[in-house]
Amino acid sequence: MNMTIAISTCLNAITLTLQQHADEVAELDQAIGDGDHLVNLQRGLTALTQDSSSLDKMALPEALSKIGMTLMSTMGGASGSLLGSMFVTMGKTAKNTLADFAGLVDIYAAGVAAVKARGKADIGEKTMLDTLIPALVSLQASVRSNDSLMQAMQSLQQAAEQGMLSTKDMLPTKGRASFLGERARGHIDAGARTSQLILSAIADEVIQNQ
């Protein structure tokens, strides 16, 4: 399987999808958060995009670490520390992992574990993890069943979307939305939505790049 796509390509795709869903995402964090999630992510993305040509030239471990450090020092907020920790950890893991499909899934798994650890959270708490974990489970299943890259990416997209949608009826127990208690039910979590948009955009790029 050929999975080499440039980081800059991914960044452009992510920037585009967030632009297209900007109002929706902003409103999600306004409804049950504090309204800054879109701007936080975009600040991080802008910083990464400025670095994209040098990121393209780096080896995967360095690139992932650099992405993590950049997100950590530009985003702020809950999502900044979580995504920052995720990528820094992925960078560390990548150093000792073969970057084939299974290896990339392992690297992603390490990233998701870092989010769980940093956020002291798990699936079912109405956070980005409700996207990230189902996506991981789907990827791991694809590795086990030797899916084609196309199949793997499509299942990933489905799993991420289902996970994202599942946050709608959840009672939040982590992050700002938890303070609203029952009032937060009926709203999708902003971080779950952006994670899903990002994963889906990357998957599209992988599919197109085949």
Add this chain to the structure above:
Amino acid sequence: MNMTIAISTCLNAITLTLQQHADEVAELDQAIGDGDHLVNLQRGLTALTQDSSSLDKMALPEALSKIGMTLMSTMGGASGSLLGSMFVTMGKTAKNTLADFAGLVDIYAAGVAAVKARGKADIGEKTMLDTLIPALVSLQASVRSNDSLMQAMQSLQQAAEQGMLSTKDMLPTKGRASFLGERARGHIDAGARTSQLILSAIADEVIQNQ
């Protein structure tokens, strides 16, 4: 001519007319003043009304002084000091003046002079004086030409109304409205309007009481 009407009767009539024109008066002071003129006047009136039975029993000089002191200590604002000074001065003048029609006009003249002195203002400056002075001129003319009380009161009402209306196109040079300069043109002065409403209500009472 019989002019004895109870102060309480006048107060009730004034209270009623201000209630009927409350929104209009409030809006006049909101447009080119600071929006408190109606409330200031009503605060003064409420205080007078509480005292009305004792006011009814007093001799004219004492009653006028008492009204002046009460307005002075309850109204505040430009209008409080002006109406306060007006009535205190009328009380002083009443001590040495026969309270027939001509005498009452003299007493009123002293009150208007007090407003002019306290406010360092005159006709044409877009203030209550644009009602008070034309009303005085009309009353003095009625004295000279020996008008019937009915005639005198009707001319007074006309003069006061014309005076009040004349403030609309004036450029204000005293009071808060002066700060707005040209922007104040096109609005009637709140104090001119309330003075006119008050004079007119008293005139109606005098007419009915004949």
Add this chain to the structure above:
Amino acid sequence: MKKLLNQPDTLLTESLQGFAIAHADIVIAETSPRFVRRKHIANHPKVALVSGGGAGHEPLHAGFVGQGMLDAACPGQVFTSPTPDQMLAAAESVENGAGVLFIVKNYAGDVMNFEIAAEMLEAENATVLVADDVSLPADHSTGRRGVAGTLIVEKIVGAAAEQGRDLAACKALGEKVCRQTASMGLALSSCTVPEVGKPTFTIADNEVEMGVGIHGERGRDIVPMASAETLVQQLTETIDRDLSPQAGQKILLHINGLGATPLMELYLVFDIAAKYWQQKGIEIHRSLVGNYTTSLDMIGCSVTVTLLDEELIALWDAPVHTAALRWGC
């Protein structure tokens, strides 16, 4: 109207009760007639500083009663000057042999009511009229309005009175500060007088009221909504034309919020104004940023500049202990 209150007509009394409890260590609030005075009256003759004005400008004036500033303040109804009996009672309660100096913002209502009080007061007294609003021409028919510069007069003269200057000297000093102080304000919104219950005026999203006073009234002109840079420039340039400070001049730069402007924005305004003056070689020697002379819940700000000399700097720096301004003790 959404406000935290019980009844519009009990708000002032209840609020003043709260003020008196919160600052019981330094002030006493009297209720009939209504005034606030220092808890501790000097035991030697000292010029007594008395100010007052309509409510709705909090912390002005009651928030400036205390050591090194005012001796007493009379709050009127919202935007309504207090009455002569309040001023008289306040003055009599703090006068202790060196006379009374009234500090009066130049508005018809305040001027006339304080005039009446001054005529009635037996003790020796004098008045300083504050008229710092340079949005009005110097020859305006009633004189200029008194706005946010008032607290600077109160602070500086308060320090001088505390140090024992006599009535004539305090009055002269107050007039000097007035001459050397200029202010101008703007508003992005109206405010709502509790007893009226709706905004005093309406203003479009793309409009700014330029040259406003502090009674929630419209400004001299409507100007188009623009960047803070552009708007603040209009304030500072007008002040500059009036005071014409020379390069090397030390100034006190005071940015005042009208009540509902976030502090973050006031510091932005400070930044713009400070740079304007610095580029002209003027030294920002002292500064004060915050909501000090407000118009209830109005969105807006004013810029005030006082030209400083060694005398004024020393008096500005002198200890002050009031509810809203405190340093040096």
Add this chain to the structure above:
Amino acid sequence: MKKLLNQPDTLLTESLQGFAIAHADIVIAETSPRFVRRKHIANHPKVALVSGGGAGHEPLHAGFVGQGMLDAACPGQVFTSPTPDQMLAAAESVENGAGVLFIVKNYAGDVMNFEIAAEMLEAENATVLVADDVSLPADHSTGRRGVAGTLIVEKIVGAAAEQGRDLAACKALGEKVCRQTASMGLALSSCTVPEVGKPTFTIADNEVEMGVGIHGERGRDIVPMASAETLVQQLTETIDRDLSPQAGQKILLHINGLGATPLMELYLVFDIAAKYWQQKGIEIHRSLVGNYTTSLDMIGCSVTVTLLDEELIALWDAPVHTAALRWGC
């Protein structure tokens, strides 16, 4: 959105520049990464107090940097926790041998970013987590939020650090103040985040958001608009249930405005809250009324109570010289 600004994304930087000029006598503002620190670092080892959080709460935290309170503060973007590199740089710039105490409001973003900074910092360090919002149950899944009680922790621990207490003692003291402090807030309006440009939520004229945090978010419940008496009662009763002070207990009563509430109304709230406690035989021993922990231009307030003992009283009264809180010097 009507705000005094140039560009939403330059507001923070410009505002901080203004802050640095206005308070150049006591603070220095660094820009990359962004933090504010005391101008004068103690020349003997002293526990360094570092706090921070999203902007939009001004004067919290930068307004509390100075003698007797914080050593440094890191402002994030509006309502967005600062980043670990800011905290690290701030801590390293003020650490002088006695370790660093981070004072962190309990929000996921603040907690996690400060955690990362603490992991990276080589110097000895500890953290006090402020979680004083009793609108949430004590066993809330993330713990309670940190709100207006934070400044009380910063003031009291700041005084102790100034007096030379060591890191462990400062942390223990901070946790004691946290245990003895409870807050609750309400909002009559939303606020508008400059970069978003419209209110975070809408609320009907007859509704109040009860139990709000300080990020312009909705409260725990919507309650019907009512008199200040009724609304404030709900705040004080919840605090009372949590702290259960006994008759004779001395308290610090802090009424905080959320940004756009006139001071007159805050003193009314103080009056209501003070009487509630006085009727229970509680002594209002110290008080603080004003806009200290804001949510931009939100209309609303919070009530905070800290149970005092002689130790806390002495530390509260100790000299403090910051932009927003100053006494005793």
